[in-house]
Each structure stands twice: as C-alpha cells, then as structure tokens.
Amino acid sequence: MLAFLAKRMLAVIPVMAIVAVVVFLLLRLSPGDPALVIAGDNADPEAVQRIRVALGLDQPLVTQFWVWLRHMLSGDLGTSIFSKLPVTDLILQRAEPTLSLALATMVFAIGVAIPLGTIAGATAGSWLDRSLMAVSVVGFSLPAFVLGYCMIYVFALQLGWAPVQGFTSISKGFLPFLHSIALPALTLGLAYMVLIARITRASVLEMMGEDFIRTARAKGVVERLVVTHHALRNAAIPILTIIGIGVALLISGVVVIETVFNIPGIGRLVVDAILKRDYPVIQGVILLFSAVYVLINLAIDVGYAFLDPRVRY
Amino acid sequence: MTAAPLANLPIVEIRDLAVPLPDGGDRRNAVDGVSFSVAEGEIVCVVGESGSGKSITAQAIMGLLPKIFVKPKGAILFEGEDLLKATPARMRSLRGSGIGMIFQEPMTALNPVHTVGAQIDEVLRAHLTLPAQERFARVVKAMEEVGLPDPERMYYSFPHQLSGGQRQRVLIAAALILQPRLLIADEPTTALDVTTQKQILQQIRDLQRSRGMGVLFITHDIGVVAEIADRVVVMKSGRMVETGSVERILTAPEADYTRMLIAAVPTLEAARPAGPVHGPLALSVKDIAKTYTIRSAFGGMREIAALKPTSLTLHRGETIGVIGESGSGKSTLARCITKLIEPSSGEATLTGDGAQKPFRRRMQIVFQDPFRSLNPRRTVGQSIIEGPMNFGTTKAEAWEKARELMALVGLDPAALNRYPHQFSGGQRQRISIARALAMEPEILVADEAVSALDVSVQAQVLKLIDDVQKRFNLAILFITHDLRVAAQICDRLLVMHRGELVEQGSVRAVFSAPSHDYTRRLLDSIPGRRAAA
The missing domain is CATH 3.40.50.300 (P-loop containing nucleotide triphosphate hydrolases)
Incomplete structure (x- = not known):
C-alpha cells in the first residue's frame, strides 16, 4: 500500500511538469505582447524595450522558462504586472469565496445526487426514477449562466430569499455566509449533481442484478441494507470516478458563476487577468487549478484501493 | 440421527404450486401443479434441464422470485405455515434463519468488497442481537465446521483471494450458521471442478446428517443425483414428470423423459477404438509454453508458468x-x-x-x-x-x-x-x-x-x-x-x-x-x- 502511494505521488511530478511547460508556452506563444499593453498606446519603442528587459522578456525562451520554474518551485508565482502585488497574495485574497463556492457545491451535489441516484437505481422504472431522470435531462442541458440568471430572477428578485449577488465571508457568521453562497452553489452544482446522480443510478441498477444481491436477500438482510451495503458499496468506483472527472466541470463553472453572481473569487481574478494579459496571474491560476485537479484525482485513485480490495497496484 | 420416526415429518410441503408467467411467455405457467415435500433428515433432488422450472420452484419457496413473476398460486407449507401468505417481513426473517440457501456461482454469489467473515456475520446481524466478540466466535466456528482452513485468518480474506471450493464453503457456512431446518441448494457444485464438487457434496451430506435438516438440492446432473439424493423429483417444462426414491428413479424410471435424461448422461466407455488414427x-x-511475468511495486519480477513446455x-x-x-x-x-x-x-x-x-x-x-x-x-x-x-x-x-x-x-x-x-x-x-x-x-x-x-x-x-x-x-x-x-x-x-x-x-x-x-x-x-x- 505504501509503495503504491509513493508511486502514485511520484507520478504526479511528470504530470505537473508537463502542465508547467504547457502553461508557460501557451502564454508566451499566444499573440499579444504584455510589454506593449503595459506601455500603453502612445509609448515609444525604447520604453517598450525597457519594460521587456525589466520583465525578462528579452531573454531566450529556455532561459525565461528556467527562471520562471525556479521561482515556481520556491513558491513564488511572480508579481502581477498591473497591481504589482505578488500573485500568491492575489490568489490567497481571492481563495475564500472560490473555495467556499466549490466546497458548498460539492457537498450539495454529492449529498443530493448519491441518495437520489441510489433510490432511483434500486426502484428503476418507478415514477420516482422516471421523474428524476426527466429532471436530470433538463438540469444537464441548461447552461449555467442561463440557469444562474433564472435563479436570480426567481429566488432573489421575485421571492427575495437570497441576495442578488455578492459574497459574505464566513467570518461574518455562518448563516449570512450560507445565505450568500446558496444560489451560486445550487446553480453551479446542478449539472454536477445530475451527472453524479445518473452514474449512481446506472451503477446501482447494474449491481442490483448481481448474484451477491440475491445472496444477501437469501440471508435475510433487510432491503435497505441490501441496497446500501451491497449494491451502492460496489457501485462506489464509477461514482467516485465521475466525481473526480466532474471537478473539471466545477472549475470551468466557477469562472462563469463568479461572473454571474459577482463573487470576488479566483475565477474573476483569472478572467480579469486574461483581459489584461497579466501573464503571471494567468499562469499562477492555471497552475493552481491543474494542481487541484491532479491532486483530487490522485486522492480518488488512492480511494479505489480502499473501496475495492481487488484493486492493488 | 437418533429419532427415526421424526424422519418422516415434512419440513416443507409444496402443494399444487403454480407460478404464472407474464403474458407473452411460451407457456402460461413457469411452474405448474408441482407438489412434493422435504422431510427432516432427507435430501430431495429436483432434477431437470434448463427451463424445467426447478430454480423457479426454489425461488418461490424463498420468496425471492424475480419481479416479473406474479404471485404464485397453491401453497408452500414450511412447518405448517403457508409461505405464500406470509408478509414480506416474515419472509425476510425466515430467510437465513429458518431456510438457508446456496447458489450455483460461488464466484459471483459473494460480494467482492466485503471480507468473507463479514458476509457470514451479516446473517447474525440480520437476525440476532449479539455482542461483536460472540458473533466473531460463532462465525469462526461455522467456518471451521465447513472445513475452511485457519478460519480466524480467513475471516479477513476477500472472496477473490479464495478458491471456488472455498467460496462455496463460505456460502454454506453463511447459509447454515443459524441452523436452519431447510437448506435449498441451487446447483451448488455445477461451477466447480469435479474433484472440488466431490468434496462439497460430501460436506453437504455430512452437515445434513449431523443436523438432521432437510435439503432441497437442485441439479441438472443425474450423476450428482446418484451421489447425494434420498428422493428425486424429475421436472420438465414446469411440470413434475415423476417422483420416487433415488434407487427406483435410477434403476426403474417410469417416464420416458427420465429414461432419456439417464441415457443422455455420457458414460466412461470409450466410444472410439483405441488404435491410432492414420490421417495425414x-x-x-x-514445446509450446506460456509464462506470465508479474511485476511487484518495487520492480521485482515473479514468473508464473501457466503452461509448461508441451508437445503434441x-x-x-x-x-x-x-x-x-x-x-x-x-x-x-x-x-x-x-x-x-x-x-x-x-x-x-x-x-x-x-x-x-x-x-x-x-x-x-x-x-x-x-x-x-x-x-x-x-x-x-x-x-x-x-x-x-x-x-x-x-x-x-x-x-x-x-x-x-x-x-x-x-x-x-x-x-x-x-x-x-x-x-x-x-x-x-x-x-x-x-x-x-x-x-x-x-x-x-x-x-x-x-x-x-x-x-x-x-x-x-x-x-x-x-x-x-x-x-x-x-x-x-x-x-x-x-x-x-x-x-x-x-x-x-x-x-x-x-x-x-x-x-x-x-x-x-x-x-x-x-x-x-x-x-x-x-x-x-x-x-x-x-x-x-
């Protein structure tokens, strides 16, 4: 087990290295010169050149990469070209809303999806199952920004249950925090929830036909335990896989939802940075998102081994 | 078995059982007009080919018919109580405690993600309230009784770490841990190797003798019938063809179908002459051979010879x-x-x-x-x-x-x-x-x-x-x-x-x-x- 863990952790290194190279090249090779942007429309060529030197943009690409990589490894993500603040600080400032949104969304989506999907799978063909699946089609085909504005219209403007936009820090109390995060989390989580629910339903349904379900019933196990202890437990691996894959959905959703609900999070930070070609910020955020994605999927890989004793690496 | 007269008391008595098929099936009833009983201390074999309704009959007794079947007609009396009239809760409480059941595929009949001990223990948890140590002791004892080696260690094994025969023993232990009066065995040895089959059949017979329980044994194999049965029920297309003692059925079958079944069993007589074939x-x-290399986490290698050099x-x-x-x-x-x-x-x-x-x-x-x-x-x-x-x-x-x-x-x-x-x-x-x-x-x-x-x-x-x-x-x-x-x-x-x-x-x-x-x-x-x- 320890050997497997160590091996899996080591495998993260090349993945992250490739991500680093791609992130670096993507921005350097994309059109548009940050020195020009910084210097403004009327700058003379010499001023632009001075800015280039100051940013190290006159160095060969490889040198730039090494310098950048050394900084990354020492935890220095660089300095924003515009705000002159360290990127690490910028991200940390914005981390709370995004982290809150992501966590609330996952708790909501997983917490609702697994029970619903399990019930639907165990009672396949019932009215409950059919209505769940019908709702899920709608939930999955509705884009988050459309859904977001609909939610704002119904729950914030018409019913007045939630604020229209903005974010209240948890330091100002849990309930106001929850109040501000509920609508965005619901909006962001719907597609994720539907995805997990459908996979849960399909996997549980498949497991309900297995021989060991019949054995459990023959032992006199109550149906509730037959479903949870036997069917759901065996369905855990595909469910976990989809939760991991869905994190990508979540990350891209965060960017949209933070804009719709005007939440000052990392998603907004990166959108603003892209518009201004603020390279260090873009790189920092992409690296962070990639690391989160890779680490969550690492955790899920390790989770397989705990969930299924046949999985040994 | 000490009390001989007890041997005639029926544990389960099936009277005119009919299991209707959903509309559009090839016949109206999956099982029709089936009546037989299993008494204390006897092994009754239900024998028939696929589609004979033998497994449906067993599932009807357990109350585990697949949902597509409508409610069966007739009566299934288990120690006098009609199971077809019992509530689902009553049926659940009988399954595992009054009636135990084992199945054909020991590979898939066990849940792969739980230890085998926990899966035997589940019967105790479903029916009794006992402290954990006592349950553990009873599970270990049950595993010992069915001949599983080193039960205290094997308790923590997962099904995939056991052989087919061991898995079937685990299922038998789970089915019998609460000393049920009736064991239903649905083709329990069909998926096993012939040498393993012999041991499992022996095991079932030994346990049945020592506990005096009734066994309803379902099989398609006349050879297995000859090994284990006291009485035989022959089924075909959902109906009973004939029933009688194993000696009578095997030596003097009355129905043509039974005769055909017995005759169809291949004998060990070589059908072809022993001399060499002279074709080109x-x-x-x-010297064809196949070895698989297994890599361990630390880069070590282990070779497994699936096939040693063979010529023909x-x-x-x-x-x-x-x-x-x-x-x-x-x-x-x-x-x-x-x-x-x-x-x-x-x-x-x-x-x-x-x-x-x-x-x-x-x-x-x-x-x-x-x-x-x-x-x-x-x-x-x-x-x-x-x-x-x-x-x-x-x-x-x-x-x-x-x-x-x-x-x-x-x-x-x-x-x-x-x-x-x-x-x-x-x-x-x-x-x-x-x-x-x-x-x-x-x-x-x-x-x-x-x-x-x-x-x-x-x-x-x-x-x-x-x-x-x-x-x-x-x-x-x-x-x-x-x-x-x-x-x-x-x-x-x-x-x-x-x-x-x-x-x-x-x-x-x-x-x-x-x-x-x-x-x-x-x-x-x-x-x-x-x-x-």
Missing part, C-alpha cells in the same frame, strides 16, 4: 481431448495453439497441403459460451459470412455457403436472418459450429464447446461434431473438464494438471489404467460412479 499430420506442436501431434480425422480442471493450463494451451495469445516459447506448426492458405482459414475455434460468443447485434447470417468475406469471398457466395451450413448443422436456412437471442443454447452452439466451418478449416478447436449445454442437447451437439468431423475429415482438439464427454468423442486424451501435461494415451488406456495419481483422482471424482458400480 495436420498440426505439430513443439494431431492428424486429420483425429480428436484429441485435453482434459483438466480450472487452472490446469488446458485453455492456455488451446489459446497458444490458435494464436489467440502469443506463446512464450515453442511453436505450433500447421502441416499438410493447405500451406498457402491463411492461418485463420485453416484453424477455427468453437467457444464455450454460446450466449456470449455470438455478437448479439448481428444476425447469425452476418456472423457466419463475416469470416469468409474477410478473406475475399463474395457476399453471394458466402451467403449460399451459410445456407448450406445451416442445413448441415440441422437448422432452417431461413433462420439466418434472426438474431442470436432468438435461439436456444444448443441451437446457438450449432450456429457457432456453422460459423467455424464456413472458413473450411482443417483443424477445429472446441474449447469447452458443450459444457454450457443440457445433457440431452449436449449429446446432440457431440453427435454433430462427430458428423462434421467425418464429413470434412477434420482434426479436432477438444478441450473439456468433463471426462464423460471426452470419452464420447475423443481418440486420445491429454491430461493437464497445474500447467503440465501429466498423462496421455488412448481413451481406453487412460481410463482403464491411469498412470498418474491426478488422473486417478479425477476419475474417482466423477459423480454417479457410486450408483453405476
């Missing part, structure tokens, strides 16, 4: 039987020869005149499971013509050939446009044979080709294989675990054990004077020898 050499295998020769018109149990390497040998897997060393050479023909036109395979070896989304015609067309035959020609072959294997050529699920298992296996013959091969490899079939169907398919062999002068490599089947069709036998060829010779020689200890054990384990003797 078709296949020569020299096969002539046109000859059938060689490769016999052995699971893990013996017989399927690995077949796959290496057919180039479905790459052998680690050695080679199989096709000899004879067709040297310019492509390999797959010269050697074809019929697989075990006719339910899965045909593509369900293609008509059987498409499946048959696919091979020849890959090698350049025109569609019209291939189709014409397919029509001929269908007639040859005893099916209506018009059925070529149907899909595999519209055929029975035996018909599908005929189609598989037609598909193989469409390539006009010289060598046919049959990998457990009749193992999934009912005995009566098995006999017909064996006859078909025999016919096509004569007609096309085929060389056949016949892989089977069933010695009785091998005796029917083979000229020579190769006995495999743990990846090694341990014995070979003519069927007659191997059966009458087995030289290897393993062959003797194999022969001794064949069910029904007790009755035949």
Whole structure:
C-alpha cells in the first residue's frame, strides 16, 4: 500500500511538469505582447524595450522558462504586472469565496445526487426514477449562466430569499455566509449533481442484478441494507470516478458563476487577468487549478484501493 | 440421527404450486401443479434441464422470485405455515434463519468488497442481537465446521483471494450458521471442478446428517443425483414428470423423459477404438509454453508458468481431448495453439497441403459460451459470412455457403436472418459450429464447446461434431473438464494438471489404467460412479 502511494505521488511530478511547460508556452506563444499593453498606446519603442528587459522578456525562451520554474518551485508565482502585488497574495485574497463556492457545491451535489441516484437505481422504472431522470435531462442541458440568471430572477428578485449577488465571508457568521453562497452553489452544482446522480443510478441498477444481491436477500438482510451495503458499496468506483472527472466541470463553472453572481473569487481574478494579459496571474491560476485537479484525482485513485480490495497496484 | 420416526415429518410441503408467467411467455405457467415435500433428515433432488422450472420452484419457496413473476398460486407449507401468505417481513426473517440457501456461482454469489467473515456475520446481524466478540466466535466456528482452513485468518480474506471450493464453503457456512431446518441448494457444485464438487457434496451430506435438516438440492446432473439424493423429483417444462426414491428413479424410471435424461448422461466407455488414427499430420506442436511475468511495486519480477513446455501431434480425422480442471493450463494451451495469445516459447506448426492458405482459414475455434460468443447485434447470417468475406469471398457466395451450413448443422436456412437471442443454447452452439466451418478449416478447436449445454442437447451437439468431423475429415482438439464427454468423442486424451501435461494415451488406456495419481483422482471424482458400480 505504501509503495503504491509513493508511486502514485511520484507520478504526479511528470504530470505537473508537463502542465508547467504547457502553461508557460501557451502564454508566451499566444499573440499579444504584455510589454506593449503595459506601455500603453502612445509609448515609444525604447520604453517598450525597457519594460521587456525589466520583465525578462528579452531573454531566450529556455532561459525565461528556467527562471520562471525556479521561482515556481520556491513558491513564488511572480508579481502581477498591473497591481504589482505578488500573485500568491492575489490568489490567497481571492481563495475564500472560490473555495467556499466549490466546497458548498460539492457537498450539495454529492449529498443530493448519491441518495437520489441510489433510490432511483434500486426502484428503476418507478415514477420516482422516471421523474428524476426527466429532471436530470433538463438540469444537464441548461447552461449555467442561463440557469444562474433564472435563479436570480426567481429566488432573489421575485421571492427575495437570497441576495442578488455578492459574497459574505464566513467570518461574518455562518448563516449570512450560507445565505450568500446558496444560489451560486445550487446553480453551479446542478449539472454536477445530475451527472453524479445518473452514474449512481446506472451503477446501482447494474449491481442490483448481481448474484451477491440475491445472496444477501437469501440471508435475510433487510432491503435497505441490501441496497446500501451491497449494491451502492460496489457501485462506489464509477461514482467516485465521475466525481473526480466532474471537478473539471466545477472549475470551468466557477469562472462563469463568479461572473454571474459577482463573487470576488479566483475565477474573476483569472478572467480579469486574461483581459489584461497579466501573464503571471494567468499562469499562477492555471497552475493552481491543474494542481487541484491532479491532486483530487490522485486522492480518488488512492480511494479505489480502499473501496475495492481487488484493486492493488 | 437418533429419532427415526421424526424422519418422516415434512419440513416443507409444496402443494399444487403454480407460478404464472407474464403474458407473452411460451407457456402460461413457469411452474405448474408441482407438489412434493422435504422431510427432516432427507435430501430431495429436483432434477431437470434448463427451463424445467426447478430454480423457479426454489425461488418461490424463498420468496425471492424475480419481479416479473406474479404471485404464485397453491401453497408452500414450511412447518405448517403457508409461505405464500406470509408478509414480506416474515419472509425476510425466515430467510437465513429458518431456510438457508446456496447458489450455483460461488464466484459471483459473494460480494467482492466485503471480507468473507463479514458476509457470514451479516446473517447474525440480520437476525440476532449479539455482542461483536460472540458473533466473531460463532462465525469462526461455522467456518471451521465447513472445513475452511485457519478460519480466524480467513475471516479477513476477500472472496477473490479464495478458491471456488472455498467460496462455496463460505456460502454454506453463511447459509447454515443459524441452523436452519431447510437448506435449498441451487446447483451448488455445477461451477466447480469435479474433484472440488466431490468434496462439497460430501460436506453437504455430512452437515445434513449431523443436523438432521432437510435439503432441497437442485441439479441438472443425474450423476450428482446418484451421489447425494434420498428422493428425486424429475421436472420438465414446469411440470413434475415423476417422483420416487433415488434407487427406483435410477434403476426403474417410469417416464420416458427420465429414461432419456439417464441415457443422455455420457458414460466412461470409450466410444472410439483405441488404435491410432492414420490421417495425414495436420498440426505439430513443439514445446509450446506460456509464462506470465508479474511485476511487484518495487520492480521485482515473479514468473508464473501457466503452461509448461508441451508437445503434441494431431492428424486429420483425429480428436484429441485435453482434459483438466480450472487452472490446469488446458485453455492456455488451446489459446497458444490458435494464436489467440502469443506463446512464450515453442511453436505450433500447421502441416499438410493447405500451406498457402491463411492461418485463420485453416484453424477455427468453437467457444464455450454460446450466449456470449455470438455478437448479439448481428444476425447469425452476418456472423457466419463475416469470416469468409474477410478473406475475399463474395457476399453471394458466402451467403449460399451459410445456407448450406445451416442445413448441415440441422437448422432452417431461413433462420439466418434472426438474431442470436432468438435461439436456444444448443441451437446457438450449432450456429457457432456453422460459423467455424464456413472458413473450411482443417483443424477445429472446441474449447469447452458443450459444457454450457443440457445433457440431452449436449449429446446432440457431440453427435454433430462427430458428423462434421467425418464429413470434412477434420482434426479436432477438444478441450473439456468433463471426462464423460471426452470419452464420447475423443481418440486420445491429454491430461493437464497445474500447467503440465501429466498423462496421455488412448481413451481406453487412460481410463482403464491411469498412470498418474491426478488422473486417478479425477476419475474417482466423477459423480454417479457410486450408483453405476
């Protein structure tokens, strides 16, 4: 087990290295010169050149990469070209809303999806199952920004249950925090929830036909335990896989939802940075998102081994 | 058993049981007019082929009929209580405590993600409230009783770490831990090797004797009936054909169907003469071997020899039987020869005149499971013509050939446009044979080709294989675990054990004077020898 863990952790290194190279090249090779942007429309060529030197943009690409990589490894993500603040600080400032949104969304989506999907799978063909699946089609085909504005219209403007936009820090109390995060989390989580629910339903349904379900019933196990202890437990691996894959959905959703609900999070930070070609910020955020994605999927890989004793690496 | 009169008290009595089929089935009732009883201390075998309703009857007793069935009619009296009138909660409380049940597939009947101990313990948790240590002690004792080695350690094993026989013992332990009055065993040994089957049958009989419980034993195998039954119920198409003591049924069957069932069981008499076959050499295998390398996490390597170097020769018109149990390497040998897997060393050479023909036109395979070896989304015609067309035959020609072959294997050529699920298992296996013959091969490899079939169907398919062999002068490599089947069709036998060829010779020689200890054990384990003797 320890050997497997160590091996899996080591495998993260090349993945992250490739991500680093791609992130670096993507921005350097994309059109548009940050020195020009910084210097403004009327700058003379010499001023632009001075800015280039100051940013190290006159160095060969490889040198730039090494310098950048050394900084990354020492935890220095660089300095924003515009705000002159360290990127690490910028991200940390914005981390709370995004982290809150992501966590609330996952708790909501997983917490609702697994029970619903399990019930639907165990009672396949019932009215409950059919209505769940019908709702899920709608939930999955509705884009988050459309859904977001609909939610704002119904729950914030018409019913007045939630604020229209903005974010209240948890330091100002849990309930106001929850109040501000509920609508965005619901909006962001719907597609994720539907995805997990459908996979849960399909996997549980498949497991309900297995021989060991019949054995459990023959032992006199109550149906509730037959479903949870036997069917759901065996369905855990595909469910976990989809939760991991869905994190990508979540990350891209965060960017949209933070804009719709005007939440000052990392998603907004990166959108603003892209518009201004603020390279260090873009790189920092992409690296962070990639690391989160890779680490969550690492955790899920390790989770397989705990969930299924046949999985040994 | 001390109290002899008690032996006649029925534990379960089935009266005029009828299980209606949903509308559109091939008959109105899956089970109709079935009445029999199981008394204390006796083993009643329900024997019949697939579709006879024997498993449905067992499931009806357990209250575990699949949802598609409507409520059964008649009565099932368990110690006087009508189970068909019992509430679901009452049925649940009876399952596992009053009635235990074991199933055919010990591989899939256990939950792969829980330890075997926990799965036995589950019965205790479902029916009793006991402290954890006491439950653990009872589980260990139950495991001991069914002959599982080192139960305190094995408690924490997962099903995939156990052999098929051990898994079945775990299921027996779970079914019997609460000392139920009745054990229902639904084909419990069908998926096991013959030597393991013998041990499990012995185990069930011992436990039944020591506890005086009633056993309802469902099987398709007359040999197993002869081993274990006190009384027999013969079923066909959902109805009882006849019932009686095991001696009476086996020696003086009244119904034609019973006679047919008994006659269809292949005997160990060699059907072919012992002399060598004088056809031209078709296949020569020299020191073929397969080893798998397993890499551990730290880069260490372990080699597992699935097949040790094996040589054989096969002539046109000859059938060689490769016999052995699971893990013996017989399927690995077949796959290496057919180039479905790459052998680690050695080679199989096709000899004879067709040297310019492509390999797959010269050697074809019929697989075990006719339910899965045909593509369900293609008509059987498409499946048959696919091979020849890959090698350049025109569609019209291939189709014409397919029509001929269908007639040859005893099916209506018009059925070529149907899909595999519209055929029975035996018909599908005929189609598989037609598909193989469409390539006009010289060598046919049959990998457990009749193992999934009912005995009566098995006999017909064996006859078909025999016919096509004569007609096309085929060389056949016949892989089977069933010695009785091998005796029917083979000229020579190769006995495999743990990846090694341990014995070979003519069927007659191997059966009458087995030289290897393993062959003797194999022969001794064949069910029904007790009755035949």
